[in-house]
Amino acid sequence: MTTTYSSGIAEDAAPPKVAENDDTYWRAVGRRLMRDKVTLFCGAILMLMAALILFAPLVAPYGPTDGSIVRRLKPIGTPGHLLGTDELGRDMLSRLLHGGRYSWFVGITPVAIAFLVGGSIGIIAGFAGGKINMAIMRVTDVFYAFPSVLLAVAVSGSLGAGIANAIMSLTIVFIPPIIRVAESVTTGVRNLDYAEAARATGAGARSIVVVHILPNVLGPIFVYATSLVGVSMIVASGLSFLGLGIKPPDPEWGLMLNTLRSAIYSQPMIATLPGICIFMTSVCFNFVSDGLRTAMDVRA
Amino acid sequence: MSDTQQIEDRGGPAQPLLIVKGLVKHFPIGSVFTGKQVVRAVDGLDFTIDKRETLGIVGESGCGKSTASRLIMSLIAPTEGEIVFDGDLVGAAGGISLAEYRRQVQMVFQDSYSSLNPRLTIEESIAYGPKVHGTPHREAGERARDLLQAVGLAPRQYARRFPHELSGGQRQRVNIARALALRPRLIILDEPVSALDKSVEAQVLNLLLDLKEQFGLTYLFISHDLNVVEHVADRVLVMYLGKIAELGPVDDIFGRAGHPYTRALLASRPSMDPTRRRTQPPLVGDPPNPINPPSGCRFRTRCALAREICAEREPGLYEIGAGHQAACHATQADSGYGDSRRLAA
Ligand SMILES: Nc1ncnc2c1ncn2[C@@H]1O[C@H](COP(=O)(O)OP(=O)(O)O)[C@@H](O)[C@H]1O
Ligand code: SF4
Ligand SMILES: [Mg+2]
Numbered sequence: 001m002t003t004t005y006s007s008g009i010a011e012d013a014a015p016p017k018v019a020e021n022d023d024t025y026w027r028a029v030g031r032r033l034m035r036d037k038v039t040l041f042c043g044a045i046l047m048l049m050a051a052l053i054l055f056a057p058l059v060a061p062y063g064p065t066d067g068s069i070v071r072r073l074k075p076i077g078t079p080g081h082l083l084g085t086d087e088l089g090r091d092m093l094s095r096l097l098h099g100g101r102y103s104w105f106v107g108i109t110p111v112a113i114a115f116l117v118g119g120s121i122g123i124i125a126g127f128a129g130g131k132i133n134m135a136i137m138r139v140t141d142v143f144y145a146f147p148s149v150l151l152a153v154a155v156s157g158s159l160g161a162g163i164a165n166a167i168m169s170l171t172i173v174f175i176p177p178i179i180r181v182a183e184s185v186t187t188g189v190r191n192l193d194y195a196e197a198a199r200a201t202g203a204g205a206r207s208i209v210v211v212h213i214l215p216n217v218l219g220p221i222f223v224y225a226t227s228l229v230g231v232s233m234i235v236a237s238g239l240s241f242l243g244l245g246i247k248p249p250d251p252e253w254g255l256m257l258n259t260l261r262s263a264i265y266s267q268p269m270i271a272t273l274p275g276i277c278i279f280m281t282s283v284c285f286n287f288v289s290d291g292l293r294t295a296m297d298v299r300a
Numbered sequence: 301m302s303d304t305q306q307i308e309d310r311g312g313p314a315q316p317l318l319i320v321k322g323l324v325k326h327f328p329i330g331s332v333f334t335g336k337q338v339v340r341a342v343d344g345l346d347f348t349i350d351k352r353e354t355l356g357i358v359g360e361s362g363c364g365k366s367t368a369s370r371l372i373m374s375l376i377a378p379t380e381g382e383i384v385f386d387g388d389l390v391g392a393a394g395g396i397s398l399a400e401y402r403r404q405v406q407m408v409f410q411d412s413y414s415s416l417n418p419r420l421t422i423e424e425s426i427a428y429g430p431k432v433h434g435t436p437h438r439e440a441g442e443r444a445r446d447l448l449q450a451v452g453l454a455p456r457q458y459a460r461r462f463p464h465e466l467s468g469g470q471r472q473r474v475n476i477a478r479a480l481a482l483r484p485r486l487i488i489l490d491e492p493v494s495a496l497d498k499s500v501e502a503q504v505l506n507l508l509l510d511l512k513e514q515f516g517l518t519y520l521f522i523s524h525d526l527n528v529v530e531h532v533a534d535r536v537l538v539m540y541l542g543k544i545a546e547l548g549p550v551d552d553i554f555g556r557a558g559h560p561y562t563r564a565l566l567a568s569r570p571s572m573d574p575t576r577r578r579t580q581p582p583l584v585g586d587p588p589n590p591i592n593p594p595s596g597c598r599f600r601t602r603c604a605l606a607r608e609i610c611a612e613r614e615p616g617l618y619e620i621g622a623g624h625q626a627a628c629h630a631t632q633a634d635s636g637y638g639d640s641r642r643l644a645a
Contacts, residue, residue, distance in 0.1 A: 025419055025462060193415035194425075197475075200373055201429035201482060202402040211428065215419040 032295040039291025042284040049281065053100035062091040064098035064251045073267050084270045086256070087263050092270055096277055099251035103278065106163060106245065106252070107233030110170030115225040118175040122182020122221070127190055127205075127213060137183060143176040152235050156244040166236055166245040173235070174228055181224045185217045219296050226289040230282025237278050253278050309351070311387035316348035317486055317518045318372070323381035325367050329591075340590045341367040343542035345381070346617075349486070354512070354519040356533030356550070358526055358565070360587055364542040365522045369490045372520065373407050374398060386485075403433060406479035410491035412471035415478075416463040422448065422474050423459040429482045440481075447477035450514070451507060469500035473507065480515065488520045493528060505532060526569045530554055535623075538562045541590055541598045544617060548624030558626035561599045597629065600643060605630050609640035 033039060052059055061080070067090030074085040076092075083092035125136040143151070155169035189195060190213065198208050237254020239245035246252040248259065256274040264271045323345040326338040342364045349355045357365055370376045372383060374390065382389060385404065389395030406429075409415040416425050426444035431437060445455035451473040463471055472492060479487050489508070493501040509532060512519060523529050529536055529550075536553040538546040538561065546559040557563045561583075568582035585602055588594055596614050600606040609629050617625045618632050629637040 028462075028464075193409040193411055194417045196370075196375055197407065197409065197415055197478065198417075198428065199375060200402060200405075200407050201432050202399045203428070203432040207432060211420070212417050216417070 029295045033291060036291045036295065039288055039295075042287040042291075045280065046284045046288065049100065049284075050104070052097055053104055056094075056097040056101055060091075060094035060097045062094040064090070064095050065249045066090060066094075073263055073270065075267060076269055083273060084267065086260060086270065090251075092273060095251040095256060096253070096273060099253045099256055099274065100277065100281075102163070102246055102250060102252035103233055103237060103254070103281070106166055106170070106236040107229055107281075109167050110174055110236075111225050111228045111232050113167075113171045114174035114178050114228075115222065117171075118178030119182045119218075119221050119225075121175075122179040123186045123213070123217060125179065126183040126186025126217075127209060129187070129190070133183070133187075136179070140176045140179045140183075143172075144180065148173045148177075148231070149235055149238065152239060153242065153244065156239050161244050161247055163246050166239050169239070170232055170236060174232065177228070178221065178225060182217065182221045185220045186213060189213055189216045220293070223289055223293045223296065226292065227286055229289075230285040233278055233282050233285075237274075309386070313351055315351070315387050317351045317386055318349040318520075319384040320345055320347050320372065321382050321384070322346060323368065323371055323383070324379045325364075325371055325376065326379045337591050340542050340593060342371060342378075343590075343593075345539075345542075345544060347537055347544065347547060349518055349520060352512075352516060352518055353534040354521050354532055356529035356536045357520065357522045357539055358524065358529050358536060359539035359545075360565075360583075361524055362587060362590070363539045364590070365524075365539060366490055367542075368539070369407065369488045369520065369522055373405060373488055374401065403482050404484050405486045405488065406482060406484040407488040407490065408472070408475050408479050408492045410494050412468050412475055412495065413463060415475050416471060418463055421460050421462060422453075422466070423455075425463075425474065426478045426481050429478065433482065443481060444477070447480050448474075450480070450511065451477045453477075467500075468496055469504060472496060472504055476504075476508065476511065480511065483515075484517070486518045486520065488522070490522045491524065492521075494523065494525065501528070508532065526554075526565060538565070541587055541593050543598060544625075544627060545599065546624075546626040546628075547617070548621065548626075552621055552624045556621065556624075558620040558624065558631050559599075559628045560603050560605050560630070562626075564602075564604075597627070599628075606643040607637060607640035608643055609636050611643060 061082075067085065067088045069089050071081070071085050072087055072089040074081050074089075076082075076084045078084055081091050081093070083096065086092055086095060121136060125133045146154075152169045152173045155172055156166055159165035159169060195208060195212050198212050203211075233253075236245055237252065237257065240252045240254035241258040243258075246255050248255060253274040257271075257278075260271040260274070323342055325342040326340055328336065328338050330336040345368060347355070357368065359365055367376075371378050371381075374383070382392075384390065385396055385401055390401045391398045416422075420428070423441055423444045426447055427437070427440035430440040430443055435443070445459055448455040448458055453470060453473055458466070458470070458474075463474070466474065476492075492508070493504050496504060505528065508519070511517065519532070521529065521532055533550045535548065536550050537544060538553065538559065540561050545561045546553065546557065548558075553562060554566065557566060564583040583602065588598070588601055594601050594611070596612055597603070597606070597610040600610040603610065607629075613629070613636075615627045615629045615632075615635070617627045620626050620631050629635040629640075
């Protein structure tokens with residue numbers, strides 16, 4: 001068929017707002033992100049931190065556990081020790097850099113695993129609907145009823161100290177909320193008219209999920225997951241602080257906060273440095289996650 | 301069979317394209333406190349649509365129009381009832397398969413934005429249906445561009461756009477093109493212009509009328525706007541609380557309405573014509589809850605003519621003219637309405 005008619009040329013056919021002809025969704029998102037100064041700034045800080053942490057062995061002036069009791073609790077700005085030394089005379093800068101590797105790893109890994117596991121379960125629940133949805137969501141609610149910190153402490157406590165157990169307990173904590181978000185986003189998309197219209201063409205479930213559901217739900221679920229990284233780092237540090245996470249002498253920020261407790265009066269600046277690191281990272285992750293969410297809402 | 305062929309008329313011109321028999325949809329809702337209840341969204345619909353005609357369905361918001369369209373589109377399963385398409389029972393052995401039926405019936409929704417996948421280009425959205433049915437990608441793309449042309453959007457300018465870059469009227473044109481892509485015979489239009497500005501509304505309505513001629517289509521046109529239905533419909537079905545109140549040719553419905561509900565609707569519409577006298581009280585209040593509809597005639601709680609008989613017996617759908625039916629006791633001499641006392645309010 002070749003239709004040559006052009007009945008009722010649209011009088012409201014104002015040329016589309018965007019000038020380039022190859023504007024994709026992600027390009028539009030990128031352009032919006034570029035205009036968002038806060039998100040760019042926080043993103044830059046995170047990138048810088050990530051690079052420093054990644055290359056910690058090259059960047060750090062000392063090893064994370066090298067120290068001498070004679071040099072303990074030197075103030076910030078001491079020659080050779082830019083950020084001073086800790087209660088065992090170890091270089092703070094070196095320990096913070098190496099500690100970031102543990103903190104980031106323990107903060108991000110549980111969220112990543114929970115994103116994959118919880119995201120899949122939630123999408124299945126949302127797409128299947130009905131009894132399958134009911135079953136999955138009721139089980140999720142049981143976990144959800146516990147406050148996350150309490151749940152993490154309880155699971156970690158029963159599994160015992162150690163980095164693997166800390167990650168495991170945090171993963172268990174983050175799976176239910178991600179299931180919830182994934183389920184509600186998927187249910188929302190499934191009920192939108194374009195999903196109905198796809199069903200009305202006679203398309204199979206596989207095609208509908210791949211073409212219409214996944215591209216529209218993965219973004220929001222991912223954004224939600226990034227907002228959990230900050231919390232994850234704080235709880236992971238909390239576990240270490242309580243002696244349930246990473247064990248000394250490994251330098252993890254939460255653990256450093258714990259062992260520097262006694263120095264809070266003599267060297268308050270040094271004692272709070274690990275806390276500042278945790279705070280900055282988690283705040284930056286939250287801002288970036290917020291910015292992503294706004295940028296992805298193209299309709300606005 | 302390749303889906304590039306227009307499906308031929310099987311039953312002949314006299315065979316209605318669509319026959320809806322006893323269509324019922326009860327949505328179960330229930331909470332621990334209220335126990336099991338059902339929303340009687342659609343509660344017994346019988347009607348036919350002839351080939352190449354436009355049947356308009358009007359009724360207030362919540363009367364079950366969208367549910368009826370989703371039932372006919374077989375997006376949801378009916379509680380009861382069946383659908384016959386060009387003489388073949390849908391989804392039954394010996395009838396027409398659901399897959400085949402879905403190719404011949406397509407739908408346009410009210411919300412032009414949520415009807416389009418934001419991640420697909422306009423061309424991809426239109427080509428999706430044909431691709432699902434096995435049309436090669438190139439050919440599907442070509443058809444999509446032809447259809448864009450047919451709905452008045454220059455393909456070169458619009459094919460690679462995303463929905464958020466278009467205006468509401470443009471998006472609705474895309475949705476119409478998408479519905480046409482499978483070469484359907486029946487198109488269900490659920491409030492297709494209700495979200496559009498008045499000026500755009502007229503353009504889209506005229507486009508729909510043109511396309512109907514070009515492609516030999518049959519429309520089921522749903523709207524809560526009587527003026528729109530008067531403009532496009534050949535016959536009109538007036539729905540109230542999941543049931544038919546009145547059904548007839550468009551001139552009869554707008555000129556000789558038999559049902560008090562239809563007359564009240566007509567009296568309530570904003571009129572462009574100051575000389576049109578209001579002989580009826582306009583519609584007041586809201587429709588009752590479809591969970592618990594009134595006994596007898598469902599309209600009796602808002603009907604100025606209601607009598608006791610109206611609460612006791614449900615009116616049938618009585619013939620009041622050629623092809624014109626109304627569900628009201630007052631239209632029947634032998635219904636007992638004349639001897640019944642006024643219903644105490
Ligand atoms: N999935 C559903 N579950 C429960 N009730 C529903 C559902 N869909 C529609 N309804 C109810 O059915 C009635 C008819 O709705 P609808 O068909 O959307 O009406 P209309 O399109 O005429 O405005 C309304 O009372 C509505 O609340
Ligand atoms: S049957 Fe009675 S209540 Fe119903 S519309 Fe007719 S007169 Fe009114
Ligand atoms: Mg509706």
